[in-house]
Amino acid sequence: MSEETELNEDSNEKEMGTPELINKSVIKATVILNKLGQYPQGITVTELAHEVRMSRPTTFRLLYSLEQTGFVERYDTKYMLGWKIARLGKLADPHSGIVNLIQSLLQDFANQLNELVSYAVVNGEADFDLILEVSGSRWYALQAGINQDLPLYASVTGKVILAELSDEKVEALLPAKLPAIASRTITDRAELIRHLQQIRVQEFAIIDDELEDGLFGVGIGVRDHTGRLIGVLTAAGPKQRILSQSIVHIVSQLQNLAKEIVEKIAKA
Numbered sequence: 037m038s039e040e041t042e043l044n045e046d047s048n049e050k051e052m053g054t055p056e057l058i059n060k061s062v063i064k065a066t067v068i069l070n071k072l073g074q075y076p077q078g079i080t081v082t083e084l085a086h087e088v089r090m091s092r093p094t095t096f097r098l099l100y101s102l103e104q105t106g107f108v109e110r111y112d113t114k115y116m117l118g119w120k121i122a123r124l125g126k127l128a129d130p131h132s133g134i135v136n137l138i139q140s141l142l143q144d145f146a147n148q149l150n151e152l153v154s155y156a157v158v159n160g161e162a163d164f165d166l167i168l169e170v171s172g173s174r175w176y177a178l179q180a181g182i183n184q185d186l187p188l189y190a191s192v193t194g195k196v197i198l199a200e201l202s203d204e205k206v207e208a209l210l211p212a213k214l215p216a217i218a219s220r221t222i223t224d225r226a227e228l229i230r231h232l233q234q235i236r237v238q239e240f241a242i243i244d245d246e247l248e249d250g251l252f253g254v255g256i257g258v259r260d261h262t263g264r265l266i267g268v269l270t271a272a273g274p275k276q277r278i279l280s281q282s283i284v285h286i287v288s289q290l291q292n293l294a295k296e297i298v299e300k301i302a303k304a
Contacts, residue, residue: 064090065098069107069117078114135168137300145293146170149286151273155258155297156193158265162209164197187247189228190217192255193268195241199232200257200265206232220245240287244275252278254286258294261302269294 071088072079079087085095099115102108106120138155146153150172156164166186188194189210198206206229214223222228235241243253253272257265269290272278278286 068098072117078116080113138297141296143170146172151271154270156268189214190221190246192241192243192253192270196255196257196268199235203229218245218249250275256290
């Protein structure tokens with residue numbers, strides 16, 4: 037490749053954000069795909085054209101092109117999202133954006149606390165994904181970490197999420213007798229429910245020799261501006277090290293970090 041060609045390519049890359057290089061048909065196609073996502077049972081060309089404020093011929097032409105590539109499917113007179121969209125969705129990491137946004141915040145706090153700090157995304161009732169773990173210089177790894185299932189009743193993340201549910205829902209979700217995982221795992225459901233009631237009042241959870249012997253963890257819920265639980269933020273480490281610090285102070289630091297996380301996500 038000649039030096040002149042390289043310079044031209046560099047120049048082209050710098051101009052990628054200019055309006056002249058934006059393909060309006062691609063923009064229109066994404067508008068149509070977004071609108072189809074609101075109609076899982078399908079929508080006609082005429083109805084869709086009205087919804088996206090495009091002419092019927094333009095809407096039909098874009099739908100036909102998207103249908104040929106699998107991004108749109110047609111059943112009789114109705115169009116809906118195609119199999120290719122579902123396939124791409126499975127390939128995408130739904131949490132990668134959040135990790136990029138908050139990783140530096142968690143790392144700064146982990147360095148300050150010098151223990152393991154983690155963040156889990158709440159997907160729904162009793163459902164979460166642990167998406168990020170960072171450590172300070174005193175490295176510590178949970179036996180059950182990223183991509184591992186943490187038990188709801190024996191993990192600090194799980195307890196925060198269970199405390200969000202009513203006592204009746206916890207009873208329906210968990211058996212009366214729970215398997216022991218470590219020496220102090222709460223195995224009686226009634227005792228666990230009393231424990232969850234306390235978590236609701238104090239607004240933080242702890243684990244003490246419940247997930248792993250020698251492990252102590254502290255966790256709080258992360259809530260958006262409407263008060264909805266969107267994540268769980270935890271700090272954990274060897275029991276002796278964690279208890280040498282003020283738990284109240286750690287909780288306060290976690291709460292401040294949670295506010296920063298919410299602000300970061302809201303501005304993204």
